[in-house]
Amino acid sequence: MTDAAGSDDAMIDALPPRPDRETGVPFPPPGLSYFRGEEAAPEQDDRREGQLADRPDPPPGLGPALAWHRESRRGKIALILTSALILIVGAIVISLFHQGGIGILAAWPIWAIVAVGVFLISSPFSYFTYAAGADWLMVERSRWGVKSRAWVDIYELTRIDAAYGGTTFHLWLYDKDMGITRSSEELQRDRRIWDLVYNGILHSVAGGAQVSPQAIGILQLNKTPALKIRDSDDTGR
Known part of the structure; x- marks a missing residue:
């Protein structure tokens, strides 16, 4: 007979593992709620910067960017x-x-x-960079050469919300220090960014992050073990 602790461990093991901060291995599987089709490899898409030299610097003290999207002049x-x-x-x-x-x-x-x-x-004079590391998501805006940044720890999210707006949905992610609000179209410009972010969302939900009913439906969280793990932890307290 499997005890309660063993059952919880089995559900936790069902979540995709966190990637290593430095190497990104193992890279998360495809995240749900991905609305874009097949996309060209970064180095083959002339509408974005795709060379390794274009990789943005990570937030202070965090691991390297594993995926990023920066719009090119073209x-x-x-x-x-x-x-x-x-x-x-x-x-x-x-x-x-x-x-x-x-x-x-x-x-x-x-x-x-x-x-x-x-x-x-x-926004012809503004360039946005969307980047994700093993455990962070960052949005950087360059306007007239002046840069501003915001980032969140995707494995330590405290609140998650989502709502449809037009043909896309908007996502609100908050950790203990700050928050980021972006559309799914922006976060899904590179499939790898979305996969990293979605894996962090799953782990944050399993860890007890507050998540709205709308976000549960839009992000298809009921198709993952995250909610069961969170509810199991709440029952065990």
């Missing part, structure tokens, strides 16, 4: 052009719906709206 230009095209096509469609035509593009207010929209969507 990627930023592509985003600007794509945003402009979407807004222009949208303006034409709305005009046609109201019995107008492409002549709407001759009106200068339309171009002012497009310019403002492109600026808000693409």
Whole structure:
């Protein structure tokens, strides 16, 4: 007969192990709630910086970045052009719906709206870097050459929340010192970042992190052992 302690140990063993801080071995398995399809290898994606020399420095005292995504200048230009095209096509469609035509593009207010929209969507003077190590997630913004950073310990999270917004969901992660709020689209620009973060979320939930019902559903935590481990620990107290 297996005692209660043995049962708890078996459930804990069912969670993917934490990767080594320095080597990243063993790397976590694919995380659930991943919405992107197949992606090109970093060194083959010309819309992002993918060389080893582009790897960001880790937060003070922490292990190296194991995965990162930093938009390249070419990627930023592509985003600007794509945003402009979407807004222009949208303006034409709305005009046609109201019995107008492409002549709407001759009106200068339309171009002012497009310019403002492109600026808000693409943030042309801001570059974001998303990076994850074995036990941390960091978001770095470079604006006009001035950098700011925020990071959390993904294995010591105290509160986790998530909510849908448009075609993606937004994630709130807090440890004892600070918090990060980003969309899943941002955190899933590199599959490896998401796998590292998701593994940390599982361990934090199992360790007793506060997690909202919305986050449980969106992150599919009920398909993992994390909630059972947390509930088992609560029952045993």
